[in-house]
Amino acid sequence: MSNSRRRFLRNAAGAATLAGVATSMEAAASGASAADSLAQDPLRPQYHLLPAKNWMNDPNGPIYWKGKYHMFFQYNPHAAVWGDMHWNHAVSEDMIHWRHMPVAMAPTPGGPDEEGVFSGTAFVQNGKVGMMYTGVKKSSLKEATIKDSSLCETQCIAMANDDDLSSFTKIAEPVIAKPPAGMQVNGFRDPSPWKQGDWWYTPIACGFPDIGGSLLLYRSRDLRSWEFVKIFAQREPSFEAYMPWDVWECPEFFALGNRHVLLFSTMGKAFWQTGHFDSEKLTFTPERMGILDYGSYYAPKTQLDAKGNRILWGWIQESRPIAEYKSAGWAGMMSLPRVMSMAADGTLRYKVAEAAQTLRGEAKQLRGQAAKIVRITGCCGEAVYRARRQRGSFRLVIEGERSRDRWMELEFDPSYPESVFIDGRPLKLSMGKDEVVEIRLHIDGSVIELIVGERIAWTKRFYYDSPAQDAVLRWEGDGSLESVVSWSLKPISATRLT
Structure with missing residues (x-):
């Protein structure tokens, strides 16, 4: 509830x-x-x-x-x-x-x-x-x-x-x-x-x-x-x-x-x-x-x-x-x-305000097959995907490294060109024919803040019983992904008591 x-x-x-x-x-x-x-x-x-x-x-x-x-x-x-x-x-x-x-x-x-x-x-x-x-x-x-x-x-x-x-x-x-x-x-x-x-x-x-x-x-x-x-x-x-x-x-x-x-x-x-x-x-x-x-x-x-x-x-x-x-x-x-x-x-x-970029560590820029799997160490990081929807369907799955629980899923189906599906829910996403869609995620402990094309925001809570684990971001689809950049983010407190 x-x-x-x-x-x-x-x-x-x-x-x-x-x-x-x-x-x-x-x-x-x-x-x-x-x-x-x-x-x-x-x-x-x-x-x-x-x-x-x-x-x-x-x-x-x-x-x-x-x-x-x-x-x-x-x-x-x-x-x-x-x-x-x-x-x-x-x-x-x-x-x-x-x-x-x-x-x-x-x-x-x-x-x-x-x-x-x-x-x-x-x-x-x-x-x-x-x-x-x-x-x-x-x-x-x-x-x-x-x-x-x-x-x-x-x-x-x-x-x-x-x-x-x-x-x-x-x-x-x-x-x-x-x-x-x-x-x-x-x-x-x-x-x-x-x-x-x-x-x-x-x-x-x-x-x-x-x-x-x-x-x-x-x-x-x-x-x-x-x-x-x-x-x-x-x-x-x-x-x-x-x-x-x-x-x-x-x-x-x-x-x-x-x-x-x-x-x-x-x-x-x-x-x-x-x-x-x-x-x-x-x-x-x-x-x-x-x-x-x-x-x-x-x-x-x-x-x-x-x-x-x-x-x-x-x-x-x-x-x-x-x-x-x-x-x-x-x-x-x-x-x-x-x-x-x-x-x-x-x-x-x-x-997300640019001030959040001060938390970033070294950027990891990935293309091609290497971009299909991104790991966010300790569920404390950021990732930015850039894709073209007209090149075919794709799915981005976020799950736990140890628990294998699926925490979030974003999907595009060219049969529905004006929509993007997040956790199975269709949401309208009207963009230009050749416009690149940006998918930006901040993952922190037990929360994902997702913003798609600066138009759709979805904040998702996730929980698990195992010890600390990494978040695994898995991209499925051919030809649609142009690039992905990820960062580990620096905590604002040494004790999590922020």
Whole structure:
């Protein structure tokens, strides 16, 4: 079963029980032996960001500030299960090499976030960094926005106390205390403010019974007093992802190229829409839509880097049973940073940020028969394939050296010239007749981040019981493969406790 954020929220009534279990687990896992066990776990990534132990999920408030990249994320300090949401904090100079900072925000007893500091977004006001986020507390069923858990979600603000963003002072009361009067919603969370003229605007994620996921638009002149404007976006009947409790979570809206982009997550997947925005009427007209990543990837968040590029982050979820990751002592990781761009036809393009290339060791360039087998030592490396689809069918299989488990499979069949098959699923891949397709893979511990032609992304988790092993990439097909280059990648930590 998919470990989607939405499902965790619906099951939040059990958080108190989890917290009790978490406390005992924390005590049992303390000490050098626990750290050694984590450091020796071959399934832990070596160059992806994750906490030294325990649970993480959504990226929150990523920002480039005073020469440093700051990443905050949902974190349970007690156990490798969802619950007791804090904001953890890491700092980097290149978005790849990270160092952990103390927890940035924790629930305030008696405050609007006493049951959890949920997801949010960074902003800059009067030269200071602030965070707008969702606070959660217990409430009556009538006031609850998560009905089956009797939890009330409100929108809160905290301002950084210094330029290191090491601590924050919260505004005592919510700045948006409840949904519009008379409006019955499922969920009310995930603010993502942007500045336009004299106004700040933010979408708020929600859903309506019998309609599904929707976004409410609010505005404010000072980020403190907000007014409801309109329903900004809503599930259309043709949009297949729908359940009665559907919420369009983690919305974000921004300009890219000559269009605007709307991101949201629902039903275990992250979606995008591109189109045109009327800034006077505050109307977004979507023209194209797609899925950001077809695999274990959810709740994406973006930021601008030092050069003004739009950078996409995502939570890479676990796909193994909860008992296994609870026992392992860690769960979840952050994706590598992906640079976003807009194609002429309004579709999104993405590629891993060039900063990741600093991890590369010596390149191994292979052609001909030698390119048919590529080995990624210790499941810590990168490979780039270049092929021409019109020259015939091909298949790329990724499997374990010892276990021989097939972890991922990509196939092209010329009978379906507009598609590529990943793990048997046909995905549209429209390219020029003579265009070379690039297949780029990052393999790390127990995750594969695959990007095909800068158009399709698929993040795949894989697990095995044997000791550390290599990943074997096997190419099947004649005449289609032009070249392959592979690299071993340098870990960002000597102990895997990144």
